[in-house]
Amino acid sequence: MEKLKEIMEKTFSRRKFLAGAGGVAAASVAVGLTGCGGSSSPSSPVIPPPPTSGNFTDADVLNFALNLEYLEAQFYLYAATGNGLSSADTAAPSGYTGSYTEGTVTVGGAAMVAGTNTQQQDVINEIAYEEQEHVRFLRSALGSAAVPMPSIDLSFFGPLATAAGISGPTFNPFSSFDYFLVGAFIFEDVGVTAYAGAAPLISAAGVAAGYLTAASGILAVEAYHAAYIRTAITANAIAAGSASAYPYFTAANQVAALRAMLTIGNSGAPSTATGNNGAPGSSSSVETALTLPTSKTTASAIVAADPTNALGFARSVNQVLHVVYGSSTVGAADGGFFPDGVNSIFATTTA
Numbered sequence: 001m002e003k004l005k006e007i008m009e010k011t012f013s014r015r016k017f018l019a020g021a022g023g024v025a026a027a028s029v030a031v032g033l034t035g036c037g038g039s040s041s042p043s044s045p046v047i048p049p050p051p052t053s054g055n056f057t058d059a060d061v062l063n064f065a066l067n068l069e070y071l072e073a074q075f076y077l078y079a080a081t082g083n084g085l086s087s088a089d090t091a092a093p094s095g096y097t098g099s100y101t102e103g104t105v106t107v108g109g110a111a112m113v114a115g116t117n118t119q120q121q122d123v124i125n126e127i128a129y130e131e132q133e134h135v136r137f138l139r140s141a142l143g144s145a146a147v148p149m150p151s152i153d154l155s156f157f158g159p160l161a162t163a164a165g166i167s168g169p170t171f172n173p174f175s176s177f178d179y180f181l182v183g184a185f186i187f188e189d190v191g192v193t194a195y196a197g198a199a200p201l202i203s204a205a206g207v208a209a210g211y212l213t214a215a216s217g218i219l220a221v222e223a224y225h226a227a228y229i230r231t232a233i234t235a236n237a238i239a240a241g242s243a244s245a246y247p248y249f250t251a252a253n254q255v256a257a258l259r260a261m262l263t264i265g266n267s268g269a270p271s272t273a274t275g276n277n278g279a280p281g282s283s284s285s286v287e288t289a290l291t292l293p294t295s296k297t298t299a300s301a302i303v304a305a306d307p308t309n310a311l312g313f314a315r316s317v318n319q320v321l322h323v324v325y326g327s328s329t330v331g332a333a334d335g336g337f338f339p340d341g342v343n344s345i346f347a348t349t350t351a
Contacts, residue, residue: 055345056201056345056346057203058202058203058205058206058209058211059142059145060344060345060346061198061201061202061206061211062138062141062142062211062215063138063142063145063146063147063343063344064198064317064342064344064346065138065194065195065198065215065218066135066138066139066142066146066147067147067149067150067338067342067343067344068190068191068194068320068324069131069134069135069138070085070090070135070149070150070152071152071187071324071337071338072131072134072187072188072191073085073089073128073131073132073134073135074105074149074152074154075131075154075173075183075184075187076124076127076128076131076132076184077128077131077132078105078107078111078112078154078174079111079112079113079124079128079173079174079180079183080112080113080121080124080125080127080128081112081128082110082111082112083111084105085132085135085149089132089135089136089139089149090102090148090149091148091149092146092147092148093139093142093143093144093146094144095143095144096144096145096146096147096148097144098145098147100147100148100150100343101148102148102149103148103149103150103151103152103340103343104151104152105151105152105153105154106151106152106153106154106155106339107154107155108153108154108155108157108158109155109172109174110174111154111174112174113173113174113175113176113177113180114174114175114176115176115177116177120177123228124180127184127225130221130225134218134221137214137218141211141214147343147344148343149343150338150340150341150342150343151338151339151340152337152338152339153336153337153338153339154337156326156336156337157171157172157173157183157186158170158171158172159326160186160255160258160326160336161251163258163326164251164254164255164257164258165254165258166251166254166255171251173186178236178248179248181229181232181233181236181248181252182233182248182251182252182255184225184229185229185230185233185252185255185256186255188222188225188226188229189226189256189259189304190259190315190320190323190324191222191225191226192219192222192223192226192304192312193304193312193313193314193315193319193320194315194320195215195216195218195219195222196219196312196313196314196315197314197315197316197317197319197320198215198317199212199215199216199314201317202215223312226304227302227303230290230302230303230304231302233246233248233249233252233290234249234290234292234293234302236248236249237249237292238292242292243291243292249290252290253289253290256287256288256289256290257287257289259287259323260287261328262322262323262326262327262328263315263318263319263322263323263328287304287313288304288305288306288307290302317346318349318350318351321342321346321347321348321349322349324336324337324338324342325337325338325341325349327349329349330349330350330351331348331349331350332348332349333347333348333349334347
């Protein structure tokens with residue numbers, strides 16, 4: 001762990017500016033979810049409970065996080081450079097004896113964000129570097145137990161936009177910095193809430209070994225990314241004069257609404273399964289719509305936090321899978337950004 005702590009310290013001290021945002025959403029629900037409205041938030045923070053079965057290890061928890069980091073790193077590196085992770089960062093490590101195999105990345109057209117100025121490119125480069133280092137950090141922590149990268153489909157942004165009801169030109173996060181912001185919004189919120197939700201799954205031995213400390217360090221960086229993206233989208237709407245004058249603001253909220261629908265059941269009614277939503281009967285445990293700040297008493301205008309206690313939300317494993325697979329169906333094992341599923345024992349939605 002000493003080597004890993006050194007890597008993490010270098011990541012945190014490298015620059016004073018951090019950036020980036022999002023969650024993930026999906027297309028298998030395109031018809032049912034088109035045009036869904038904003039989501040409500042609970043009156044108290046929701047922390048997904050630990051699973052009832054202990055048939056997993058700390059390595060399983062870290063490998064689930066690694067799958068998400070593969071996805072984020074590929075997106076940001078393609079946005080920054082037009083190329084993804086190196087094979088050294090995606091292949092099975094030396095000594096790996098597991099059954100998972102390395103997948104491929106589908107981009108679906110030209111990558112690297114077009115038309116950026118120097119400052120915008122610096123932002124994209126910064127996020128890409130940090131997500132790449134998260135992959136390397138987790139792979140180093142896991143050693144020979146690290147799973148290889150699963151297949152990733154970045155062309156899913158188009159169907160996702162259709163599912164969210166985003167109108168206008170075909171959505172492509174690589175076509176402009178504004179579209180990139182919405183694409184990043186699709187990822188970072190889920191990254192933050194996934195780490196918060198995974199914290200209770202780490203064993204006492206894992207906590208003593210430093211895994212919880214390392215995970216909280218990654219969560220902090222993901223939160224900086226999410227804060228930058230949310231603030232940039234909101235600031236652009238303010239500069240434009242109103243939320244309606246900056247369509248990307250509306251698009252981000254359509255994504256948030258889709259994410260909420262994916263985790264509350266096919267009918268749009270709240271699920272009663274605690275493994276799916278974190279709390280029985282909650283209409284949405286982790287989504288608050290972006291709004292333009294109106295006063296110092298406005299709650300959750302930019303930050304994804306519950307309005308009563310101003311605490312960040314957490315997503316359970318099931319919630320994360322529903323979002324990245326783009327399916328609210330129990331038993332979903334693949335789809336969306338992971339066409340063949342994640343390389344994890346947590347690969348199928350159970351609630």
